[in-house]
Amino acid sequence: MRKLKVAMIGGGGSGSFFGKVHLRAVSLDGTREVTAGVLRHDPKAALEAAEEWGIRGFPDIATMVKAWKAGDVELDYAVVTTPNFAHYAAAKSCLEAGLPVLCEKPMTLTVAEAESLAKLVKKTGLPFVLAHTYTGHPMMMFAKTLVADGAIGEVRKAESWYNQGWLATALEKTGQQQASWRTDPKRTGISNCGGDIGTHAFIAATWVTGLAVRKVSARLNIFVEGRKLDDDFNVIGELSNGGTALITATQIAIGYKNDNGFRIYGTKGSLEWHQERAETLLVRRGTADETYWIGAGGYPASVASYLRAPSGHHEDFFEALANLHTTMERLIRRRNGEEGIPEPFAHPGVEEGVAGMRFVKAAVESSKKKGAWTKV
Secondary structure, X not given: OOOEEEEEEOOOOOOOOHHHHHHHHHHOOOOEEEEEEEOOOOHHHHHHHHHHHXXXXXXXXXXXXXXXXXXXXXXXXXXXXXXXXXXXXXXXXHHHHOOOEEEEOOOOOOHHHHHHHHHHHHHHOOOEEEEOHHHHOHHHHHHHHHHXXXXXXXXXXXXXXXXXOOOOOOHHHHOOHHHHHHOOHHHHOOOOHHHHHHHHHHHHHHHOOOOOEEEEEEEEEOOOOOOXXXXXXXXXXXXXXXXXXXXXXXXXXXXXXXXXXXXXXXXXXXXXXXXXXOOEEEEEOOOOEEEEEOOOOOOOHHHHOOOOOOOOOOOOHHHHHHHHHHHHHHHHHXXXXXXXOOOOOOOOOHHHHHXXXXXXXXXXXXXXXXXXXXEO
């Protein structure tokens, strides 16, 4: 099987975190490899970073796309892992050239950009995957399957959360790169906490249940003095079936690292999952509780085909992100007419990206109106 050739956009430099995470996730299965990229915004720095990674570097996206169109470099898809403000232009350039995209979240800086990108994906028909890493956890995938199969009945309520403590102080004032761009409205958009990790909680409440959020009542807080964007994000939402969603996120919870998870309450049972204990999914039936473990069996093929290790061996963060790359790989190989390629799981795509941007915008507007109900 020919390895897919992947281009990385962003992710280079000493202060970057997620670029190297994607690099590992791409290569995890031995069927994909990062071979080219535009790793920094500055052309000179981009070429230097590419040399450090041992890949072919380009000074800008236009030059890379031109080389690909001319047959000078082989590429199958691009990964966009820049700060939020640069997602749209990078993804748009690739899609317009005919190159599939796996894009970090939040998808864009504004709703208008998200809607424009959705139109472009629909027009081109190209594969597009939104990198909500945790949706690649097999147990989160299994939870979505159970809900879709009616295992817990009709969803009445969804609680989802993401608690962190790393921005409990003014870390951005020290020059720390990750804190600096996330708290800057020009680079991150209208919401820091909501856009950064609130979108993870949102996708848990909506992607797992298959429901949309129709309207919200929100309160966003800025607890650290001098900060321009929220560091605490709290939303109550009405689901498309009339149920309730409680979606919260915070970055000022001292001692918390990546406490992301959800509880889904249905008419026949409930589901519970915690990202920091990602190996298990708890199903409550009322008379007895069931704990599912990765590798223990009993999963549908749509989930089982994404597992890599036997029961009792840990699969976690890098593997979850790799599963999103596996979905992208399957979409591309099936599109190319390759035989024997398993069905790709329905991981988040451009429509979920639009929904996330609309949700954050509605939450910001609601909070400004002291929690008034606001349509998404």
